[in-house]
Amino acid sequence: MQRNFDIIGYGLRATDGAIGTIEDLLFDDTHFGLRWVVVDTGTWLPGRKVLLPPSALGAPNPSGREYPVDLTRDQIEAAPGIDADNPVSRQLETDIYSHYAWTPYWTGGFGYPLPGGVVPVKGEAVAPPDDNDQSEFAKTEQAGDRHLRSINEITGYYVEASDGNIGHIEDFVIDETEWAIRYLMIDTKNWWPGKMVLISPDWLNDIVWGDEKVLVNVTRDKVKASPEFDPSMTIDREYEERVYTHYGYRPYWAGW
Numbered sequence: 001m002q003r004n005f006d007i008i009g010y011g012l013r014a015t016d017g018a019i020g021t022i023e024d025l026l027f028d029d030t031h032f033g034l035r036w037v038v039v040d041t042g043t044w045l046p047g048r049k050v051l052l053p054p055s056a057l058g059a060p061n062p063s064g065r066e067y068p069v070d071l072t073r074d075q076i077e078a079a080p081g082i083d084a085d086n087p088v089s090r091q092l093e094t095d096i097y098s099h100y101a102w103t104p105y106w107t108g109g110f111g112y113p114l115p116g117g118v119v120p121v122k123g124e125a126v127a128p129p130d131d132n133d134q135s136e137f138a139k140t141e142q143a144g145d146r147h148l149r150s151i152n153e154i155t156g157y158y159v160e161a162s163d164g165n166i167g168h169i170e171d172f173v174i175d176e177t178e179w180a181i182r183y184l185m186i187d188t189k190n191w192w193p194g195k196m197v198l199i200s201p202d203w204l205n206d207i208v209w210g211d212e213k214v215l216v217n218v219t220r221d222k223v224k225a226s227p228e229f230d231p232s233m234t235i236d237r238e239y240e241e242r243v244y245t246h247y248g249y250r251p252y253w254a255g256w
Contacts, residue, residue, distance in 0.1 A: 001182060001235050003171050008152075011066040012039055012057070014073045019044060022067075025054075025151040025174075026088065032181040032201040034174065035105060035148060036088070044073070049082050051096055053105065054179040075100070088148055149209075151181075158213040159186050159199070161220045166191055169214065173198065173235060182252070184214070185229065191220075196229045198243055202252065218247060 010022045024038035036051045058068035069076075080095045082088065097104045157169050167188035175182045183198040205215040227242045237253075244251040 001173050001175050003173055003185065003231065007174060009065070010060065011064070012037075012052075012069050013066055014069050014071050014076060016072050017044075019069065019073060019076050020050075023049065023152075026051075026148055027151060027181055029147050029149045029207055033105075034179040034181065038082070038150075041076075045077060049084065050076060050079055051082055051088070051092075052076075053097075053102070054176075056100075056102075060176075071100070088145065090145060154207070154214075156212075157207075159184070160213055160215050161218050161223055162216070164191075164220050166216075166220055166223050170196065171231070183235075185231070186223075188223065192224055196231060197223055197226050198229045198235075199223075200244075200247075200249065200252070203247065203249060222247060 007025070008022055012019050012022065020039045020041040022037055023040040025034050026036040026038065027034050034054045037054050037057065039050045039052055041048045041050060052069065056069055056071065058070065060067050079099050080092060082092070094104065151172060155169055155171065159166050159168060167186045167190060169184050170187040171185040172181050173183040173185060174180070181201055183200055186197050186199055188195045188197060199216055199218070203217050205217050207214050226246050227239065233239070240251065240253075
């Protein structure tokens, strides 16, 4: 797992050269799966930003702070770009997946359930959801998806336990195996000085976007007594078990 802070700014390298740096990560606020990497193409394509699904990234090179991408620069240059002033629509997402001949995330995988038992196949044309799913698809096909959010946007939001404020979101811990947000890193210094704690997004009651705050289904006393998190530490399963046992929640790795 890596902190979001460690991923933002990583370079991306296509098979034939550098393509830019990771500027932001877009996630689904219902699944907390990472849906898109926002790439600033820098001096290669000045003023241009492109989207790549995180699954397109290979194993990182930590010393060089770089991810390989199994695409050519020509493929990326010809891909649909994004308009910073407009939200990402389902139509744009569809166009990007079609350009690369990849199976869209909404057919299942990376935290998204498979509709009707469909098994995605690379390169297979996937029709939009139908029946009951069609209405939701239509809402986001041209307009922006209201569940698609920026990690940069939510960083700094206040966090409220069931009985009061506990701090703000300092960073995120990302599971690169599943490309999911596993934890919110909460800085409690304005309430309980000198302590960082981890909160699972599964424990959230709500995100109040207009008020820039997150509501968590835990008490302040639970947070105060929770295992402390050191940003320099490696998160292992033993530490995760301590956190989940303390809060009394079923761990994500246990299944449902």
